[in-house]
Amino acid sequence: MTVSWPPQAMTNSTDKKPAGWLINLIFHIMVLIIILLARDPQQLPEHTALQKLLWMPSNKPYLATGAAIGPFKAFLPKRATVSIVTDDLENSAKQRELWYGAQNFLAPLLITKEEDEALMIVYCSNDAIAEEKMKNAGYRWFKHLADGKGVAIKNL
């Protein structure tokens, strides 16, 4: 079921230069000039040492996404849903990034901002803010890791 292509009508044309061949040639010359003159505005300096890391058979030189949440991992279950609380999760892009990073680091554990799970990741600036938020949501420290940071457990 094959149709020969180009169609017969198209193969009858002559090999004489068509009227617009010069336009086409000029177009190609223009494009070649653009290519040769193109300077990427975002051209970056080369970092030889960093580039060498890309060829290493290991991830060791790199910090995993959400690695800041690493110390919490030992006190959290592998399969569950936990809550998270920070200073201002709703309005701060940086703190949302922390939440998303934590999700990346701890997956398949699920993290929610709803404060109704048995365990809660607390990642606040200091203990005063953390304890106020824990008190309002009905949590207490399960493992206090640093100033304003730790894992909280829901009050029964």
Place this chain on the structure above:
Amino acid sequence: MITFLPIILPAALGFLCCIFLLKQSALPYKNFFSLTLAPAIGCGIVSVTLFFSYTFNARQAKVLSFWLATALAFILGLMIIIQKIKFRTHPLASKQPHARPGIFKILTILLLSGLFLFCAYTYLKYFLSKTSLNPIGGWDVIFFWHLKARFFFREPVLWKGMFSPNLIWSNIDYPLLIPGIIAWGWNLLHEEFFTWPIFISAVYMLSLSLIILWYLAAYRSWWSALTAAAFLVTLPNYRFWSAALYCDIPLAFHITSGALLLICALRHGETRLFFLSGFFSGLAVWTKNEGALFSLWLIIVTLISLSFSKQFSGKQKIFFLMAFIIAWLIPASAYFYMKLFLSGAQTHLIQEKEFGEFITALSDWPRLQFILVSFAAHILHMRWHGLWLFFLAASVIYFLFSKRQKNDYQSLSFILVMLIECGYILVFMLAPKTIEYHIKTALSRLLLHSAPLALVFTFETFGLNAAWFPFKKLSNPETENADNLKTSLNSSCEG
């Protein structure tokens, strides 16, 4: 180097698929086509295989997906050996004695090849500089695509956690082509290698430039092909977004491949090319939601093209359409299964509206004006190196001043570019998000999807042809006739 090992099986699988499908095709330069596109085709296949392995047997999915892909490659290889399938040269091509090209042609093509290789080298240099500084990519990559891949990799039995409503912020209804490919590599390497997604991003970008190179070399000339491919890899927008590891480059590749193979299929009238076009279109659906919109346009264009075509019989048209739809359904079925049974329509690009609200939204002239001005500002930006202006000039020349031939289907690439952009304008009109925010975050990436087709249309319209230049003439009339094939196409674009 260990990072590159997981590409071996997909590349072999993609290559065997091409050999098997194109065994009796008249497609020009099909060896080149198969070799260069094999990794991207294979990656698409393994992503779909991996998804269904997880769906039906999550516990054994890692092993199952590997053995399914291996078995598929083995079966294809076996079928090729048993049937002693070899590439059969097209009857027309077989009559052509090898023309000895003149010194002018050899020199110019060597020069342009050198230019293309140099541009590809500068692209890779930029790519490595940027990815070495930021190996994990941009926001969407870290928090959407890699997160889903982690669910696949870390605990296969809990992979459906990626669809949890708790992760609504990660766009849980996004298709899973790229997470599937990333998980494939991680599964084989037993580690979440940062470098594997980086490698995949470079593969898709180079595949995109190579399919344009192949198409223009096949239907115009090597001059136009090499110039266009060099131009593409020089474009700052493509360099930036491929180094940011975004899925828009793989989507652009699938859109371009699907559209160009449809044009080839209509030109040659081959069922297998309709099959390949449908498969690429399905992979576009499986890459991003925007791919579903493109698929809709491509199916409409296919239906209209076949309906109005007089070169095929009714039976042939049905065969072509069936081949297209069956191939499209292979990856698209994964998309629909995910949407219907796993994610649901959790995130909405378009608000659900009553008919009256729909009309009101569409007749919001200030919003439309803002969108159109934003489009104009983006396409005129220096980061496109004038591509869209060239496209505009090519459109004017093609539609107003050229003698268009029947059945060359060149206009399909123009039509698809316009349909894709009109679709995006429609989405912007109906989108629930603030229009300024939406345009700021998405428009430059959306233009990446159709720009390769715009580039192809431009270079087809302004294509150079071997017959116009002082080559060594051949005395064989059949060869002269064969040389004229490309001339006839080019002359169709001339005033």
